[in-house]
Amino acid sequence: MHTCALVAGLSLIATASAHCNRELLVGATETYVAAQASGNSTAVSSISVGDLTYTENEQPVDIHKGVLTTPIKIDHNRSVHDAENCASFTEIIAASNPHPYVIGTRILYTESHQIKLIESIVTDEGDWLFNATGYLYWNSLENWDPIPEELRDSRETIKAAGDAYFNRFMNASVEVPFGVPCSRLEGGASTAPLNLTGDTCTAAGMPSTLVVTNRRYVVDEVMGVVDIYLGFPGLDRTVPDQHMPDSHMFRVESGEIRYIHTVSSCVAPGCGLNGTLFPPPTRTRRVRPHL
Numbered sequence: 001m002h003t004c005a006l007v008a009g010l011s012l013i014a015t016a017s018a019h020c021n022r023e024l025l026v027g028a029t030e031t032y033v034a035a036q037a038s039g040n041s042t043a044v045s046s047i048s049v050g051d052l053t054y055t056e057n058e059q060p061v062d063i064h065k066g067v068l069t070t071p072i073k074i075d076h077n078r079s080v081h082d083a084e085n086c087a088s089f090t091e092i093i094a095a096s097n098p099h100p101y102v103i104g105t106r107i108l109y110t111e112s113h114q115i116k117l118i119e120s121i122v123t124d125e126g127d128w129l130f131n132a133t134g135y136l137y138w139n140s141l142e143n144w145d146p147i148p149e150e151l152r153d154s155r156e157t158i159k160a161a162g163d164a165y166f167n168r169f170m171n172a173s174v175e176v177p178f179g180v181p182c183s184r185l186e187g188g189a190s191t192a193p194l195n196l197t198g199d200t201c202t203a204a205g206m207p208s209t210l211v212v213t214n215r216r217y218v219v220d221e222v223m224g225v226v227d228i229y230l231g232f233p234g235l236d237r238t239v240p241d242q243h244m245p246d247s248h249m250f251r252v253e254s255g256e257i258r259y260i261h262t263v264s265s266c267v268a269p270g271c272g273l274n275g276t277l278f279p280p281p282t283r284t285r286r287v288r289p290h291l
């Protein structure tokens with residue numbers, strides 16, 4: 001009797017710690033991606049609460065007037081799901097669409113799996129290092145398969161790897177667990193060409209005086225991913241006091257960062273840098289990338 005009561009108690013605890021059902025979250029992100037492909041915002045609002053909060057690049061927008069009303073030919077999509085926190089993140093790359101886009105979308109759900117918040121970072125020409133063709137190409141060389149069960153890191157390990165990256169931005173003594181290979185893909189430009197088999201996340205340089213604000217997390221142990229939304233200070237040189245909407249998605253394997261995908265929007269075209277920032281390895285000009 002005692003054993004049964006104990007087992008029953010444990011399974012209750014296990015259920016209580018996962019507040020949402022992963023499969024239902026997967027269904028919701030599939031609905032979201034299909035809705036973006038067909039330009040049917042109603043398909044998303046119909047699985048949302050009545051007072052849904054919807055933003056694009058941190059500006060409140062009517063979901064029935066935003067990018068979800070535009071059919072977009074999607075070349076690639078990837079979603080990660082955080083059952084414990086009832087959250088998801090979706091990456092959409094549309095390179096062959098007449099109007100190319102890279103879109104990052106963080107969604108929060110109620111415990112009954114209705115969408116309550118959608119934060120999209122909608123990037124296109126003029127946003128940070130934007131090149132949807134490049135995003136699609138570099139992504140295609142990477143392996144983001146689910147992590148085999150016996151090799152999965154804990155939520156804490158995955159989140160700590162992403163946090164270390166941003167803690168390093170303000171403290172050069174912080175060790176970031178970069179793996180090999182490690183490469184960072186920003187807008188469409190990758191650090192990978194600096195060394196296709198090596199760690200180019202470090203090689204491309206890191207700041208030590210930047211405090212990123214308002215970190216918001218989506219952690220998926222199955223995919224070995226933490227996505228962090230944040231305000232990126234000084235990214236747009238024309239508005240140095242504003243924090244630009246930014247998503248960094250980290251793929252973590254055995255505690256080490258393998259890939260970083262960023263989506264960052266600008267106010268001024270090219271964030272006021274006139275496209276001079278990112279260093280293709282073939283050019284001699286050496287300017288520090290955004291990270």
Ligand SMILES: *[C@@H]1O[C@H](CO)[C@@H](O)[C@H](O)[C@H]1NC(C)=O
Pocket residue numbers: 033034037074075076077078
């Ligand atoms: C999203 O990606 C999945 C997996 O690659 C694919 O099966 C699905 O068709 C894609 N959805 C759209 C709308 O492109």
Ligand SMILES: *[C@@H]1O[C@H](CO)[C@@H](O)[C@H](O)[C@H]1NC(C)=O
Pocket residue numbers: 040042043046
């Ligand atoms: C849009 O989605 C809604 C909800 O799923 C559906 O009822 C409607 O038929 C769709 N509209 C179009 C034009 O496909």
Ligand SMILES: *[C@@H]1O[C@H](CO)[C@@H](O)[C@H](O)[C@H]1NC(C)=O
Pocket residue numbers: 131133134135137188
């Ligand atoms: C975009 O990326 C593609 C693929 O890497 C590359 O061939 C192209 O030159 C890039 N375009 C620009 C404007 O950098």
Ligand SMILES: *[C@@H]1O[C@H](CO)[C@@H](O)[C@H](O)[C@H]1NC(C)=O
Pocket residue numbers: 171172173174175
């Ligand atoms: C910087 O990071 C190091 C290593 O983690 C830590 O010991 C130190 O306390 C940090 N400094 C500040 C000011 O947070």
Ligand SMILES: *[C@@H]1O[C@H](CO)[C@@H](O)[C@H](O)[C@H]1NC(C)=O
Pocket residue numbers: 180195196197198199
């Ligand atoms: C590329 O990275 C690999 C693995 O870290 C290293 O062995 C190799 O020397 C690097 N190559 C260059 C050209 O830096």
Ligand SMILES: *[C@@H]1O[C@H](CO)[C@@H](O)[C@H](O)[C@H]1NC(C)=O
Pocket residue numbers: 237272273274
């Ligand atoms: C970008 O170009 C504009 C117009 O030519 C110029 O005023 C500005 O100083 C340039 N900004 C940078 C960071 O080079």
